[in-house]
Each structure stands twice: as structure tokens, then as C-alpha cells.
Amino acid sequence: MEITTKSQPAGTALMNQTEENVLHTYNRFPVVFQRGEGVYLYDTEGKKYLDFAAGIAVNSLGYHYPGYDEALKDQISRLMHISNLYYNEPIAAAGEDLVRMSGMSKVFFTNSGTEAIEGALKAAKKYAFIRDGHAGHEIVAMNHSFHGRSIGALSVTGNAHYREPFEPLMGGVRFADFNDLESVRQAVTDKTCAIILETVQGEGGIYPADPEFLAGVRNLCDEKDIILILDEIQCGMGRTGDYFAWQGYGIKPDIMTCAKALGCGVPVGAFVLNEKTARQSLMPGDHGTTYGGNPFVCAAVHKVFEIYEQDHVIDHVRELTPYLEAKLTELAESSPFVSARRGKGFMQGLVIKDRPVGEVVKKALEKGLVVISAGADVLRLVPPLVIEREHIDEMLKILAECLA
Numbered sequence: 001m002e003i004t005t006k007s008q009p010a011g012t013a014l015m016n017q018t019e020e021n022v023l024h025t026y027n028r029f030p031v032v033f034q035r036g037e038g039v040y041l042y043d044t045e046g047k048k049y050l051d052f053a054a055g056i057a058v059n060s061l062g063y064h065y066p067g068y069d070e071a072l073k074d075q076i077s078r079l080m081h082i083s084n085l086y087y088n089e090p091i092a093a094a095g096e097d098l099v100r101m102s103g104m105s106k107v108f109f110t111n112s113g114t115e116a117i118e119g120a121l122k123a124a125k126k127y128a129f130i131r132d133g134h135a136g137h138e139i140v141a142m143n144h145s146f147h148g149r150s151i152g153a154l155s156v157t158g159n160a161h162y163r164e165p166f167e168p169l170m171g172g173v174r175f176a177d178f179n180d181l182e183s184v185r186q187a188v189t190d191k192t193c194a195i196i197l198e199t200v201q202g203e204g205g206i207y208p209a210d211p212e213f214l215a216g217v218r219n220l221c222d223e224k225d226i227i228l229i230l231d232e233i234q235c236g237m238g239r240t241g242d243y244f245a246w247q248g249y250g251i252k253p254d255i256m257t258c259a260k261a262l263g264c265g266v267p268v269g270a271f272v273l274n275e276k277t278a279r280q281s282l283m284p285g286d287h288g289t290t291y292g293g294n295p296f297v298c299a300a301v302h303k304v305f306e307i308y309e310q311d312h313v314i315d316h317v318r319e320l321t322p323y324l325e326a327k328l329t330e331l332a333e334s335s336p337f338v339s340a341r342r343g344k345g346f347m348q349g350l351v352i353k354d355r356p357v358g359e360v361v362k363k364a365l366e367k368g369l370v371v372i373s374a375g376a377d378v379l380r381l382v383p384p385l386v387i388e389r390e391h392i393d394e395m396l397k398i399l400a401e402c403l404a
């Protein structure tokens with residue numbers, strides 16, 4: 001695929017070099033980002049972009065947040081990797097952070113969100129295996145969910161388009177409708193060992209769980225000793241105004257998965273278990289990883305938690321959310337091309353009508369605003385959590401132009 005652009009003459013060669021050598025699984029936008037500063041990105045031509053995508057909800061601290069780079073450089077100069085056969089300093093600190101902030105019991109670090117899902121599914125299956133003395137359990141997942149692209153994670157992803165070419169996938173998965181408790185009840189059988197759902201559906205189109213729905217699923221799980229797995233990979237780490245979105249619902253999962261902003265740019269994920277599942281699931285030999293939780297990524301995780309606490313990052317999200325929501329609602333009400341706003345905290349979606357959402361995303365990029373889409377028609381806004389009011393105003397000005 002030959003790319004030619006007027007706006008990125010130097011970038012054109014890089015784009016073509018990429019397309020010649022890197023498997024074409026993404027229809028990339030014709031821009032080569034070279035560096036970031038604060039909440040702005042710069043391409044190879046020096047053009048400046050306001051970032052409201054944060055590398056798909058990863059870069060919660062923006063770029064070069066004070067102290068972050070230094071902590072990583074310091075760890076590189078000491079020890080990058082050692083394997084999980086030995087102890088190291090950063091995993092001790094990062095593990096404690098995650099347990100303390102979640103109020104859960106034990107952590108297993110992975111390299112990605114997908115692997116966190118894999119581990120969570122294995123832990124739930126193993127829990128039921130130990131309890132019942134046999135395998136053959138089922139999992140209930142949600143329609144329009146997204147949990148990753150590996151065979152296991154794809155098996156619980158409720159999007160036929162992603163799944164079909166790779167079937168048969170993992171068996172024993174039943175799908176129910178998100179925010180429809182009766183549908184979940186109907187999908188549950190005597191064999192169900194886990195229910196998995198995103199606390200706020202991300203890729204599916206930014207749908208927060210209804211409080212009654214989540215409370216109902218929690219009760220159902222308690223009644224039948226089913227493991228509730230909440231996927232916080234996109235909505236976690238402060239994005240909704242709580243460390244983990246479920247903390248805003250007054251319920252607790254048995255297992256939670258997180259990734260993305262957990263390391264704010266280094267590839268790290270985790271599944272976190274409550275006491276019950278930690279005690280009775282994965283034992284030595286049941287699960288492992290070469291890289292997962294290595295000193296480099298755990299130094300990043302620990303620093304992220306330290307910055308969140310010291311600089312009150314989550315308070316900042318809470319303070320600014322009413323402004324962001326009010327302004328987006330105003331835009332939704334005034335633009336003939338937006339039919340609704342929905343979301344929680346700094347995870348917001350605008351439902352675009354009468355024009356393809358991809359067109360709006362492309363236009364925004366041309367005008368120096370990075371946003372992404374979700375589902376078929378949703379413009380997704382998942383900015384760094386450190387944006388200020390002026391950045392919201394700047395985003396709205398550009399978006400209004402794109403929707404004019």
C-alpha cells in the first residue's frame with residue numbers, strides 16, 4: 001500500500017517503510033508521531049496535536065510527567081529484567097500498591113490486558129475445578145464486550161466480526177445482554193463458574209454499567225458461588241473518578257483485570273484476586289510468564305501510583321468531570337450530528353449521526369485534535385487525566401468545527 005501525503009513529506013517515507021514491513025492489521029491514520037509533551041503530540045513535521053486519545057486510554061499522565069521518566073531511567077540503570085524465579089524490589093512495591101488501592105488480596109502481573117483476561121479466566125476455572133473436583137465449567141460474557149484478541153479473550157468478546165474467522169474458540173461461553181439482568185440470569189447454568197464484564201464497556205461504544213445491573217449480577221454471583229470478573233483495563237486507574245470504576249458502584253469483584261494506564265506507557269497488565277479466589281485457584285505451576293511484572297514495568301507501576309497519590313490525580317478527574325460533561329452535553333444538544341453523550345469521568349462518548357464517525361476522527365486529526373472511535377458510531381474521548389479546563393475548551397472548539 002503506497003501512501004502519499006502533502007502534509008507529511010518526511011513522514012511519507014516512514015509510513016511506506018512501515019507498510020512494507022509491518023503486517024497490515026491496522027488501517028493507520030497518515031501521521032507519524034515523533035514526540036509528546038504534556039498533553040500534546042508532535043508529528044515529524046513539527047505539527048502540534050491536542051491528545052484526547054492517550055494512546056487508547058494508556059497515557060493517563062500525558063507525556064514526560066515530572067518524575068516518571070526519571071524513575072524509569074533509574075530502574076534501567078539498575079536492572080531491567082530478572083524473571084519470576086527471583087524476587088526483585090519493584091514488584092514488591094507495585095504489588096502492594098495494587099492490593100492497597102483495590103482492597104483486594106493478590107496480584108499477578110502480565111504483559112498486556114489480553115493476558116490479564118487469560119489469567120482471570122484460568123483462575124475462575126481453577127477455582128471451580130477445586131470446588132467441584134472436575135472441569136467442564138462455563139463462562140457468561142456480554143454482547144458488545146471487548147476483552148482482547150487471543151483465543152481465550154476472543155472467546156468472551158461479544159463481537160461476531162472479531163470472532164467468526166477464528167472459530168471454534170474456547171467452548172462453554174454463553175453471551176448475555178449488558179445492563180439486562182434477566183438476560184444474564186437466563187445465560188447462567190449449573191455449570192457457570194464466572195461472569196465477565198467491563199464495568200464501563202469501552203470498544204463497544206462507551207456504556208457504563210447501570211448500578212442496579214451491577215448490584216444484581218453481584219448478588220447472582222454470591223447466590224451461586226460464581227466468580228465475578230470485572231474488566232477494568234480501559235475504565236480503571238482513575239479514568240471514571242475512582243481508582244477502579246467498580247469502587248463507584250459500592251460492589252466488589254472477585255477478580256479484576258487492569259492494564260493500559262497501570263504503567264502509563266510500559267506494557268503491563270494485571271489480574272487481581274480477592275481472598276477467596278487467591279486462596280483457592282492458581283497454584284505454583286498453574287500459571288506463569290517470563291516478562292510479566294519485571295523490574296522495569298513494575299518501577300513504572302509504582303511510580304504511577306505514587307504520582308496519582310501525591311498529585312491527587314483522581315481528585316482532579318472528579319473536579320473537572322462536571323465541566324467536561326456539561327460542555328459535551330451542550331455540544332450534543334446543539335449539533336445536528338450528535339444524538340447523545342454518555343460516559344463516566346474522563347471516559348466519554350458522543351454518538352455521531354448522519355455522517356461516519358471515522359470522518360469526524362479524520363477531520364479532527366487534520367485540525368490538530370487526536371480522538372478515536374468506539375463501536376459503529378461513537379466518538380470516544382479518553383484524554384490524559386491531567387488535562388485542564390483550557391484543554392477541554394480547545395478540544396470543544398476543534399470538535400465543533402469538525403461537526404459544523
Ligand SMILES: Cc1ncc(COP(=O)(O)O)c(C=O)c1O
Nearest residue numbers: 112113114146147148202233234
Ligand atoms: C476492556 C478491555 N479489555 C481488554 C483489552 C485488551 O487489552 P490489550 O490490548 O492490552 O491486550 C482492551 C483493549 O482495548 C480493553 O479495552
